[in-house]
Amino acid sequence: MKKVVNMNVDRSAVDTTEHKYHRGRVHVHSRAQMPEKQLFSFAEYHAAEAERIGYSKYSYWNSVWKNFFKKKSAVCMMILFVVLFAFTFIAPEISQFDANNLRIDNDLAFQSPNSTFWFGTDNLGRDYWSQVWSATRTSIILSVSVSLGQIIVGTIIGLVWGYVRKLDRFFTELYNFMDNVPTIIYMTLIALMIGQSVLIMGIAMVAFYWLGTARNVRNLVFMYRDREYNLASRCLGTGLWRILARNIFPYLISVIVLRLALSIPGIIAYETTLSYLGLLDVSTPSLGILLRNSRSFFLNYPHLLIFPASIVSLITITFYLAGNAFSDACDPRNHV
Amino acid sequence: MKKVLSMILALSMMLSLAVILPAQAEVTELLDYIITSSEMETFCYQYSQKANDLNVLTNCYDHLLTNDPNGGLQPAIAHTWYVDETGLVWTFELNEGIKWVDWQGNIKADCVAEDFATGLEWVLNFHKNDSANTSMPIQMIEGASEYYEYTKSLPEEEAKALKLDKFYEMVGVTCPDNKTITYKTLAVMNYFPTLACYNCLAPLSAQLIEEIGVDGYFGATHEDLWYNGPYTITYYVHQNEKILTKNPNYWNAANVKLFDTVNIKAVEDANRAYDLFMAGELHYVELTESQITMIQNDASHEFHDCLVPMLPTKYSYNWHWNYAKLNADGTPDTNWNTAVGNEAFRQAIYYGLDLTDYLARINVVNPLSCQNYTYTTANLVAKSDGTEYSQMVLDLLGMEYDPNTFSRYNAEKAAAYKKQAMEELAAEGVTFPVELDWYISASNAAAKDTADVLAQNFSDMLGDDFIKFNTKTYVTSYNQEVIVPQLHSVWSSGWGADYADPVNFLGQEIDFDDNAYYAVTYGNVDQATDVDLKAQYKEFTDLVNAAHAITDNTDARYEAFAKAEAYFLEHALCLPTYYNKGIQLTQVNDFVKINSLYGNQSERYVNWEVSDTVYTADEYAGLK
């Protein structure tokens, strides 16, 4: 078994160098059949050529982007999402109502979408268009920043947790602990003792979401930490953070990106739960709050559900597709 | 594994098969519902103080007395009742042949006078009943307070083992024979018999306690209980379904009309209830705002003409001022406190708010049917000539209900008061606009809507230069987060009577009294500094106490109370706002049901009439 592995390694090493010199046109096999004379000839001396280093223009991130842009559906959705986000800033401007100061008028309650009220009106006769777009803006900002926050915290802690053996026990217990106490209890206590603004809830969500990421990262780190190259690196005196950042982290990028992408819609859904439990400030409308409110109306007035729900669906699909595409693109095995 | 797989396969086949099977045929029974979150919490009748439990359990027990559709007292287990010449000792004479039965209707024992004593002993025993339902007996019955304190001082085991000997010795209750019970009150109380409809004076079989033990009764299930009322609970699945079945040995069966069974379903929310109603699985349904609007706007809707109002509940809702508001950092909010101490400021709000939009949050079809101008719930009591108490108050105030406008609203008066208030208060250093903090639960979308409506009304009707309406939120506990730290400017709450006397209402609002719960808790009257305000509260308190002292003449008593209440409202010491009257679709004739504004007899499924079609609004109005 071991022998086979060694052979593989050797051959691939030869392969790549050949590829780089000849842009992959000549095959090793064909060469084997040529007579020796043709195979070897004296090279002419070029001073400039002698100075040239065997270096290709390969850049990891360039390849990632290149691969990513090959997935048309994901790119389209991503563009759509960016447009959507940009539109949340434009929409209130082109609307004839002031989103922060909507008039209540019982006679206009539950209007279906029409030329005045583009998304119809809610139960108090307020313009739904303005509400939906400002809610979308809040939700996107909240979910993207929470996702980024939890990914950063989760990855750093996960790397340390997986790599430093002494800390494994501690973090495992911490994880068991936090994971098994119902989140509602934590959330209620945080809302009660600190407050319940969007900012505080965002921080609180980061504080619980990192657990899952950290555990995932830790399990992956296990696979890489005892490989020979890490052992060698350690022997050469490379510091902890450098090993984590340079030797291990690159292997995790695809998984982390996928987690990031999937957690964004997850957080919007969680928002609904939080607002259902009364832990979210109702004065800042978000998609979660609109969805929750529409609960009691949507069977009779579906437009109150359809608009926020389709935006949530759009965001979910975008990140599902883009996340998968990006995660594939991150895998160096798929690069040229 | 194969077995499991085959089981799963079989099950999935059944799933598809079951789709074809026909629905069950319906039986003749009343189909009622509750919202799942208001499921019963206890079967211990003496312990419960929650409508959720009482609405069901009141069908399982007969009391000494009951009510009629107009709220008047009717004999039940007691056929006669009277007071002695001192006015203190009330005697109830009981019918014979009343049986306790188990949940399947088998006769277990006779229901005798001593069972009422056992019930009251349970209520007053600190360790048996966890101090629930004690307030009224303690305020009314001689020795009740002492007995409660005595049991509290005993170790738990000892208190739980107590029988009636000590109770008879300490409390003013006697049972001369099996069919007579007497209660001695602390003072002359003509309204004492109304308490006999309440669950704190409900009977409890001593033999049952012997059989299942004290803890057994406290944690009883429907199968453990003994029943003496019109129904027994024969089926009960928590948060799902319960069935009440006619008691086959009900003593009064000849005189009342009962259903064979009553099926009460627990549904997740009003939308699910509506679904069930549309599927013919309920006999009435209370509608939500969006359902009402939809039915109203859709002329071809099956029930377009069937929107009818529900009967009012016993609660009268009011806004209470906070006279000692604090800021979040604990310092007094002098600006608000000075302003609210000024009568003109309060009057400006009192006359300056047309609450129609606010009432539309409760009843969007006919908001003005919810208008309320008195502190005491209408139709609670009446004088001997039939004049209703709240009408007497309205007459003194010179106000009347107008079905078309919110009659308290008076723009000119309000403008004048506003001008006066701004002048007077500016002199006292108050800065305008005065900030008014209104607290709502963060999770409550409906409350947020209401607050938005009010904010707009304040701004439109009183002007942005006068008052600034701020909506603030609490997370879980309004008491701990708002009331105790005194952060609110105004607090809206309702009071419903426990017994039929105005003192049960006005007694909540007087100054210098331990029982004046609202005045102290919400109003912080004891910490108010304004001299005029304190004088007004003193005057009001004197008026209430004077009225309460009249015990020999009920008419004079009510008149005196009406005077006190009119004084209270004239000075805008409180702002009556609304009655809770929803809109429903129904097959039930609500006017023949028991209907009383105190106690819980109204929920009995006795003498109900259910039509086989849904009433139209005209038909329903005709029933009245």
Place this chain on the structure above:
Amino acid sequence: MAKYLIKRFFQSVVTILLIVAVVFLLMRLMPKEYFFTEDELMKLTPEMQHERLLAAGLLDHPLVQLGRFFKGMFTKFDLGISRRIQTGKPVLQVIGGKFGISMRLGLIALGLALITGVPLGILQARFKDGILDGCGQAFTIFINAVPALVSYSLILVFGSRVLGLPAMYSARKVQKIMIFGQQFKFNTSTILPIICLSLGSIASYMMWMRRYMVDELNKDYIRLAKLKGLSTTRVMFTHVMKNAFLPLAQYLPYSVLLTVGGSILVERFFSVPGLGPLLTDAISRYDTNVVQAIVMLYASLGIAGLFLGDMLMMLLDPRIKLTGKGETR
């Protein structure tokens, strides 16, 4: 091995006890007004509230209460009585009554998800990038993208109005059905809740099964198997499926055990009297004994589920060893 099992068992017990203790103390930080209903709060004076809490034993020092709780648990296996959910009833009975209902529905739904989701996932992988795969992916995305509330409502409206199925769970709607000469009892009112429960897991089993199958298909041993001349179907079923199912198998005991927990939304929606909504209900009613018992139940199930998953992995895949140098957990 035995030593490892014993060690792990005791570690788990300690963890569970710690969790219970922490939840216990956290609960005491919550507002005690949860104990009262809104009606009661409106009508009870602070003194009366105080008396009620005192009588319910909720005003003692939290550590005293904790001691009492542990003493009851270890000496009599008594977790106390419910104070609000079903007042006076022992907590074990409260949970016991709901346990079975959630578990029965959950297991049927899980079974349904397995027997539909896994084969569909396999088919998707087998015909990768075909029409079937496309439809499957669209279904997965749809289920994940549409809020659960909406899909449940659609199922409910369709099921009750078009197919005439009971819209509300009722234990009394049991029908007897004869299949292959054997009599089965089946409750028609469970059909809609089961469909709602299984929908999400069908989608996720499809997604993961496809994912693992596709990953596995690119591995060397599969190439070898193909080179050996095995038919695609044979390769799929004897080699790929077995290995692709492994990662799913690890979560299987966990999922089976957690069916007990029920689902808040589905159970609320169909009035199923199961365990799902109990935790939130108990927290919002300050029924501390019930909260503790449920947290203990969930924590034990979760920890046991992970443990059984590890064991199952070890049995199915001989390369994995639990008693290595601590790298396995």
